[in-house]
Amino acid sequence: MAEQFPALIIVVPLIAAFFIPVIGWWKKQLCYPWVVAVLVVTFISSLGIINTIMTTGKFSYRLGGWAPPWGIEYALDYLNAFVLVIVSFISLMVAVYSKKSVEDELPEKTAPFYTLFLLLVAGLLGIVVTGDVFNLFVFLEISSLSCYALIAIGEEGAPIASFNYVIMGTIGACFYLLGVGYLYIATGSLNMADLAVILPNMYHSKIILVAFAFFTVGVMVKGAVFPLHIWMPDAYSTAPSAVSALIAPLMTKVAAYVMIRIMFTIFQPRFSVETVPVMTVLGWLSFIAIFAGGIKALAQTDLKKMLVYILVAEVGYIVMGVSVANKIGLTGAILHILNDAFMMACLFLVVGAISYRIGTRDIHKLHNLNKIMPFTMGAFTITALSMAGIPPACGFFSKWYLILGTIEAGQWAFAAALLCSSLINAVLFFRVIECAYFKPMEPAYANDGGETHMVQRDEAPLTMLVPIVIMAAGIILLGIFSGNIISSIIQFAVPASF
Amino acid sequence: MDVVCSSRPLWAVLVSMIAAFLILATGEKNRNIRESWTIIAALIKFLIVASMIPLILQGKVIEYTLFTFYPGICLQFRVDAFGMMFGIVASSLWIATSFYSIGYVRSLNEHAQTRYFFAFAMCLSSAIGIAFSANLLTLLIFYEILTIATYPLVAHKETPEAIIGGRKYLVYTLVAGCVLLFAIAMTYYLTGTLDFKAGGFIGEGRGSNGILILLFIMFILGFGVKAGIMPMHEWLPTAMVAPTPVSALLHAVAVVKAGVFGCLRVILYVFGPNLLHDLGLWILLAYFISITVVGAGFLALGQDHLKRRLAFSTINNLAIIILGAILLTKSSMTGGIIHLANHAFMKITLFFCAGAIYVKTHKEYVSQLDGVGRQMPMTMGAFAIGALGLSGLPPINGFISKWFLCLGALEAKQIVFLFVFLTSAMLDAAFFFPIIYNSFFKKLPAGIVPHFDEAPMLMVIPITITALLSIVFGIAPDAFVRFFSIASLAVQNILGAG
Numbered sequence: 004m005a006e007q008f009p010a011l012i013i014v015v016p017l018i019a020a021f022f023i024p025v026i027g028w029w030k031k032q033l034c035y036p037w038v039v040a041v042l043v044v045t046f047i048s049s050l051g052i053i054n055t056i057m058t059t060g061k062f063s064y065r066l067g068g069w070a071p072p073w074g075i076e077y078a079l080d081y082l083n084a085f086v087l088v089i090v091s092f093i094s095l096m097v098a099v100y101s102k103k104s105v106e107d108e109l110p111e112k113t114a115p116f117y118t119l120f121l122l123l124v125a126g127l128l129g130i131v132v133t134g135d136v137f138n139l140f141v142f143l144e145i146s147s148l149s150c151y152a153l154i155a156i157g158e159e160g161a162p163i164a165s166f167n168y169v170i171m172g173t174i175g176a177c178f179y180l181l182g183v184g185y186l187y188i189a190t191g192s193l194n195m196a197d198l199a200v201i202l203p204n205m206y207h208s209k210i211i212l213v214a215f216a217f218f219t220v221g222v223m224v225k226g227a228v229f230p231l232h233i234w235m236p237d238a239y240s241t242a243p244s245a246v247s248a249l250i251a252p253l254m255t256k257v258a259a260y261v262m263i264r265i266m267f268t269i270f271q272p273r274f275s276v277e278t279v280p281v282m283t284v285l286g287w288l289s290f291i292a293i294f295a296g297g298i299k300a301l302a303q304t305d306l307k308k309m310l311v312y313i314l315v316a317e318v319g320y321i322v323m324g325v326s327v328a329n330k331i332g333l334t335g336a337i338l339h340i341l342n343d344a345f346m347m348a349c350l351f352l353v354v355g356a357i358s359y360r361i362g363t364r365d366i367h368k369l370h371n372l373n374k375i376m377p378f379t380m381g382a383f384t385i386t387a388l389s390m391a392g393i394p395p396a397c398g399f400f401s402k403w404y405l406i407l408g409t410i411e412a413g414q415w416a417f418a419a420a421l422l423c424s425s426l427i428n429a430v431l432f433f434r435v436i437e438c439a440y441f442k443p444m445e446p447a448y449a450n451d452g453g454e455t456h457m458v459q460r461d462e463a464p465l466t467m468l469v470p471i472v473i474m475a476a477g478i479i480l481l482g483i484f485s486g487n488i489i490s491s492i493i494q495f496a497v498p499a500s501f
Numbered sequence: 502m503d504v505v506c507s508s509r510p511l512w513a514v515l516v517s518m519i520a521a522f523l524i525l526a527t528g529e530k531n532r533n534i535r536e537s538w539t540i541i542a543a544l545i546k547f548l549i550v551a552s553m554i555p556l557i558l559q560g561k562v563i564e565y566t567l568f569t570f571y572p573g574i575c576l577q578f579r580v581d582a583f584g585m586m587f588g589i590v591a592s593s594l595w596i597a598t599s600f601y602s603i604g605y606v607r608s609l610n611e612h613a614q615t616r617y618f619f620a621f622a623m624c625l626s627s628a629i630g631i632a633f634s635a636n637l638l639t640l641l642i643f644y645e646i647l648t649i650a651t652y653p654l655v656a657h658k659e660t661p662e663a664i665i666g667g668r669k670y671l672v673y674t675l676v677a678g679c680v681l682l683f684a685i686a687m688t689y690y691l692t693g694t695l696d697f698k699a700g701g702f703i704g705e706g707r708g709s710n711g712i713l714i715l716l717f718i719m720f721i722l723g724f725g726v727k728a729g730i731m732p733m734h735e736w737l738p739t740a741m742v743a744p745t746p747v748s749a750l751l752h753a754v755a756v757v758k759a760g761v762f763g764c765l766r767v768i769l770y771v772f773g774p775n776l777l778h779d780l781g782l783w784i785l786l787a788y789f790i791s792i793t794v795v796g797a798g799f800l801a802l803g804q805d806h807l808k809r810r811l812a813f814s815t816i817n818n819l820a821i822i823i824l825g826a827i828l829l830t831k832s833s834m835t836g837g838i839i840h841l842a843n844h845a846f847m848k849i850t851l852f853f854c855a856g857a858i859y860v861k862t863h864k865e866y867v868s869q870l871d872g873v874g875r876q877m878p879m880t881m882g883a884f885a886i887g888a889l890g891l892s893g894l895p896p897i898n899g900f901i902s903k904w905f906l907c908l909g910a911l912e913a914k915q916i917v918f919l920f921v922f923l924t925s926a927m928l929d930a931a932f933f934f935p936i937i938y939n940s941f942f943k944k945l946p947a948g949i950v951p952h953f954d955e956a957p958m959l960m961v962i963p964i965t966i967t968a969l970l971s972i973v974f975g976i977a978p979d980a981f982v983r984f985f986s987i988a989s990l991a992v993q994n995i996l997g998a999g
Contacts, residue, residue, distance in 0.1 A: 388649060391675070392678075392679075392682070393645045393646070393648075393649050393678075394641070394642035394645050394646065395642055395646070399642075399645070400570070402682070403570075403638075403682070403686065404571075406682065406683065406686045407686050407689065407690060410686055410687060410690045411690060418683060418686070419683075422679040422680075422682065422683055423679075425675075425679060426675055426676060426679055429671065429675050433668075433671060437656075437664060437667075437668075440653075441656060441659045441664055483568065484568070485570060486568045486569045486570040486571060486575075486576075487568070489570075489571060490569070
């Protein structure tokens, strides 16, 4: 059974997605349980995969029985099994959450929404699981295309935002494809493991250099690495809440995974680090990203938009961890893929719940929210503390390893950027917490009848609240058990050449 | 040194954390049950801490490892003599403060009492965590929790003034937290360990002198914010907008003492006397601290707000403790460590008195206190004891610590610091004695007949107890919890190893 999981994890959501229009045509209410059931299966499969890897080591699955490098191989190791669990867990949580928000925001489009939702998840899982660079492109397009459509059905301004994303995303995908083409011309292989063997002899070939450049830029577009993030703020903040909660934590993280794969598996670290100065460039770009994202976030009054800009900074964290190119920095980057996925998912879920209940995302209009939605705000506060790097929440630990990594690399400026960023995050989130928990300070906002009326508790519906609470609890638990996660998974996920 | 493995330190930390969540769950409706959680947790916590004293006095240390984060870094508790000192102070005074708090918030009918008691219990939990941390990372984790848990208490009143006080507090402490995080990461990079060791663990040759000096400055900056070292003390007087029990416990005992505790850990257990002598850092810091000692005394003279005057007196005394430690002689260290406890008992008495006066008369300014002594003789009597003790008069415990500190200055052959200590004692007298004189000997404003009218018993009894304990510890410094033996043992360990 265990060796079939890699196939199941792709095939089940992919096939299930095409049943949804039929199900929706027959009975609209059945779409939701169907999607949740499918994602439970993928989540169990991903657990099965990581369990197999932890007991017997890495393995691969040959699609259709064709031996690599000709056939498509699904190569499973610690790194992608780890990302698989993140992707399948978060998409399951978002799916559970989506019921009320889809009913509220997209009452007419339930079936198309869930079809695209599953396709997106299938695409993301495929990107992670595959060991073939061209196959990766196919899944990248599956996820991107469904993502464009999902964003476009959002609120006002979404079609334009989505169109921008289509343009940028297509350029990114084309660049990636060109990279694949160049590699294929030079080596005649598309299999990652095979490429890793062939390429070292050709590191000085111009073709390889160009391919590497195309790969890097392509992935940077997809992963919204500064300055190629410009499509993201509008696209993610206008998308429906359930969609933002899915793509904001996952798309960027999966792209970061692809970046690690390309730089440290397909190409060897000695090429990525020494032959081309890409790490220096990436490091300084992420340095700017951390500040630019944080400062732009400070200027937002829309909570969701603020989160998207924070996401730009968070992507900067991960890329910074990759760019210092040492074991401990990379550990921090991989840990942050997990932690940030949880934090971002939790934050976007909370924002969705707030706009579902209160009908606004303006951070100045949130007062008394701690009385109206105590659990949601509790989860928000925990996540906010985690973002500000307060232990024992998980955000502290990824920052700890990232800072150790930058110190080891001797990059003092990067360490300073990481520290400043947590201060910026603290300002950002305490602004919201202050509004929500304390009496309004500015008289301009105190026009709600002098605080005399009792505030009624009006918590988010249970299908929303349960995922939110699970994510918030997860943030604390991931922090406490970060040592175990590192010693049992991440230390093996870091490419062996370090 | 014998090591005993026991989970008692963990339970000492957990008991108030569990209580915090019980408080949250009980809520506003069952006030008596909610308050009983606080009392029960306070008593259990004190018993657990006290039960470890005999083992400590036998020269053993108690260890408990919870998790391993990374090779060489654990979430680990280790109770040694110095940590025990802080642990006893914080846990014993929590009992007094709990009773006092209940009297205070009920008399004033404060809002958001659940949040108040929740945050209070969390603070205590982290204070004990700080006391019993075995390494810098564990210390930092609890230190940051303490920062956050104190914030709702500082901003408790939710007036614009309180919110600004809260913001200021957060800005100072979070920046300090970042500096500390960097310093600790740097230490780990240099030494590969973070475990405290009596006499210091950063040996020479671990880095150039320049780096070590920079590291020391960063540590002192980081911990110095909470310890109120000038010029980083600005938040402390501002934070006096908090309710008085908060000021009492947190700003005279837990929060600021955590800062001082951190400074002393760095001076005596990270760098150690030998290294500080070799680098010549001790004399620099001693002069730097002396500015705070004298400066805070002069600033206190100018304060009319009673709690702000007490805040500056706190800054002054905290600096004395650090000055004692940095003189690095046997007597000065003993004096500094014992002053950690003595100052706590005296200062909490003074703050309790300020709160009692406020509850009964709503007077906050020194100039309004004429004749209050006739109305509230017990409160003002206790105030007099605390004030006399801080000025270093026998037989109150302040005398003991000042005696050893002055001896230490002579042992260090630095006559300057003897004058610093004496000046500070005189300044203490200068800003406290007028209050005593005015309250007892001046007449109440015309038209008001002096009559006995004390604060509620729940407040007066804790005041009396802490005042009496100040005298008891002055006559018999080794009574009950054996502060003196513990302090000398701590000094012995440091000098023995160094």
